[in-house]
Amino acid sequence: MREIKLVEVRSELAAGTRGASLGIDALKIASLDKKSSFFTQFDPISVPDANNYLWKGNEFPHAKYIDGVYQVLNNVFHTIELLRLDSKFPIVLAGDHSTAAGTIMGIKSAHPEKRLGVIWIDAHADLHTPFTTPSGNMHGMPLAMCARFDNKECQVNEPDQKTIDYWDRIKSIGGDFPKINAKDIVFISVRDTEAPEDHLMEKYGIRNFTTSEVREKGVQQIAKQALEELKSCDQIYISFDVDSLDSSISVGTGTPVENGLTVQEAIELNAELIKDKRVCCWEIVEVNPTLDTENTMAENAFEVLEITTKSLVDNF
Numbered sequence: 541m542r543e544i545k546l547v548e549v550r551s552e553l554a555a556g557t558r559g560a561s562l563g564i565d566a567l568k569i570a571s572l573d574k575k576s577s578f579f580t581q582f583d584p585i586s587v588p589d590a591n592n593y594l595w596k597g598n599e600f601p602h603a604k605y606i607d608g609v610y611q612v613l614n615n616v617f618h619t620i621e622l623l624r625l626d627s628k629f630p631i632v633l634a635g636d637h638s639t640a641a642g643t644i645m646g647i648k649s650a651h652p653e654k655r656l657g658v659i660w661i662d663a664h665a666d667l668h669t670p671f672t673t674p675s676g677n678m679h680g681m682p683l684a685m686c687a688r689f690d691n692k693e694c695q696v697n698e699p700d701q702k703t704i705d706y707w708d709r710i711k712s713i714g715g716d717f718p719k720i721n722a723k724d725i726v727f728i729s730v731r732d733t734e735a736p737e738d739h740l741m742e743k744y745g746i747r748n749f750t751t752s753e754v755r756e757k758g759v760q761q762i763a764k765q766a767l768e769e770l771k772s773c774d775q776i777y778i779s780f781d782v783d784s785l786d787s788s789i790s791v792g793t794g795t796p797v798e799n800g801l802t803v804q805e806a807i808e809l810n811a812e813l814i815k816d817k818r819v820c821c822w823e824i825v826e827v828n829p830t831l832d833t834e835n836t837m838a839e840n841a842f843e844v845l846e847i848t849t850k851s852l853v854d855n856f
Contacts, residue, residue: 548564555826564633564634620821639825644777728766728809729784759812785802786798
């Protein structure tokens with residue numbers, strides 16, 4: 541039995557819509573509504589955020605609030621690194637998805653000799669850089685941070701030197717090397733990408749199991765194939781963005797996209813994937829209750845969280 545540590549990251553600097561920092565408390569409200577004792581089982585670690593940067597205004601159009609994002613990623617990195625050095629299993633509840641980069645960097649730093657695979661369950665590929673981003677929102681960049689991509693082949697922006705300096709510092713958190721190989725990324729339900737991301741996916745042969753494949757083959761088969769794609773990896777990290785759910789469900793998130801997973805598919809998928817003994821961390825992100833008057837998104841997300849955690853506990 542591995543000891544689970546709940547990690548709370550209330551950051552929303554990198555999202556395009558405000559409110560993701562409230563997602564963790566929305567999950568807790570959902571647990572109360574369901575009369576669940578889930579949150580009484582853990583003594584959570586709260587990672588310091590840098591949301592105060594929002595009041596200062598943004599100086600970086602191609603990497604919004606990158607100065608604050610750099611600070612938060614360092615905080616997450618150190619927290620996750622220490623937990624993994626102590627052989628704890630982090631379950632991370634986070635706001636915007638940029639902080640996943642800090643999680644990956646921490647996992648890798650704790651065991652640099654171990655090859656790390658990533659299962660990214662999301663509507664988006666999050667492979668943008670300051671050179672390619674259409675929005676400047678850094679929650680679209682965490683995998684590029686970890687793989688140390690600039691993707692200048694697809695450059696559309698001219699970020700200033702200060703932005704580039706921060707970007708290089710972010711890519712170097714935990715060491716001047718890629719924390720993941722692009723071929724060790726597996727996407728599930730990614731369906732809203734731009735040309736620069738498509739270029740990287742094609743260049744590195746990154747596998748994306750589409751929503752239609754999930755329907756055709758079934759969740760069990762997709763989980764098996766996703767894990768098989770990462771057969772050469774010693775460790776696996778799973779990141780579940782709630783916008784992987786269909787837009788008819790995922791109202792309470794900043795970037796909903798149609799043709800996504802059902803809640804039941806998401807539950808079964810995460811619960812199955814987490815049974816693999818190589819999985820060392822699981823994360824859920826991007827619940828935004830300000831967009832959802834009934835807290836429906838958080839209630840669905842909490843169900844995924846609770847059942848996935850139970851599957852982890854039951855299989856160790």
